[in-house]
Amino acid sequence: MTLLIYKNRIRDRRYHAYLSKLLICFCFICGIILAAQANNQPKIINKPIQFGKTRISLTRQYRCKHYKLCTKSIKIVPRMIVLHWTAEPTLQQAYQTLYPATLSGRSDIEKASTLNVSAHYLVARNGVIYKLMPDNWMARHVIGLNYLAIGIENVGGTGGHQNLTPAQVNANVYLIRMLKHKYPSIKYLIGHSEYRQFRNTPLWKETDPDYITSKIDPGPKFMHQVRKRVKCLDLLSRYQSNS
Numbered sequence: 001m002t003l004l005i006y007k008n009r010i011r012d013r014r015y016h017a018y019l020s021k022l023l024i025c026f027c028f029i030c031g032i033i034l035a036a037q038a039n040n041q042p043k044i045i046n047k048p049i050q051f052g053k054t055r056i057s058l059t060r061q062y063r064c065k066h067y068k069l070c071t072k073s074i075k076i077v078p079r080m081i082v083l084h085w086t087a088e089p090t091l092q093q094a095y096q097t098l099y100p101a102t103l104s105g106r107s108d109i110e111k112a113s114t115l116n117v118s119a120h121y122l123v124a125r126n127g128v129i130y131k132l133m134p135d136n137w138m139a140r141h142v143i144g145l146n147y148l149a150i151g152i153e154n155v156g157g158t159g160g161h162q163n164l165t166p167a168q169v170n171a172n173v174y175l176i177r178m179l180k181h182k183y184p185s186i187k188y189l190i191g192h193s194e195y196r197q198f199r200n201t202p203l204w205k206e207t208d209p210d211y212i213t214s215k216i217d218p219g220p221k222f223m224h225q226v227r228k229r230v231k232c233l234d235l236l237s238r239y240q241s242n243s
């Protein structure tokens, strides 16, 4: 009898030791998975562009002249996300272009306003996200729709080459999910090349019928890759009357 109790105790101890090892292994694997996820999650770094009195005042003037929104506030209620490429090869160059309050070297659009172009986010080729300005202030990045659209610029596309990277796809997917969660009012996701489809819809507010450009960014390949991964958000690419 005593021998039996002794044997059982040994078996119990071995069993507990086995369970402890299993638990340690489980924790270790969980740790690795969490660390990997943390590494995959794109970083968002604040890197503000110049947005003082001059840019705010030019934004107000733009809203009043082009959208008949003559308010003191430059806040937007985001309903759309527009993806772009910078057509500039480096983060540094793209940031320098977007940084100043006033536009330079853009004869195609300077007649409409001297407000510089901007975007809310700028994504580097390695997928690091830079937040350039508050995402509920109006940026100038898409004619006719700036008053409701959040802009995401991606470094690349020089010479019209569809060369945005997988890291940029990941970063855009992450940002779109984050923004949709933050602003449930967002119903649309488009590439800049698709913006003209919104002309002659109630969303289009541009007052000057001649102020229009032709865009190819960020390319159908990138849009396809991003859309595939945010499918479950049901974001629209064309105007729908109930959205």
Ligand SMILES: [Zn+2]
Pocket: 083, 084, 085, 141, 192, 215, 217
């Ligand atoms: Zn663009």
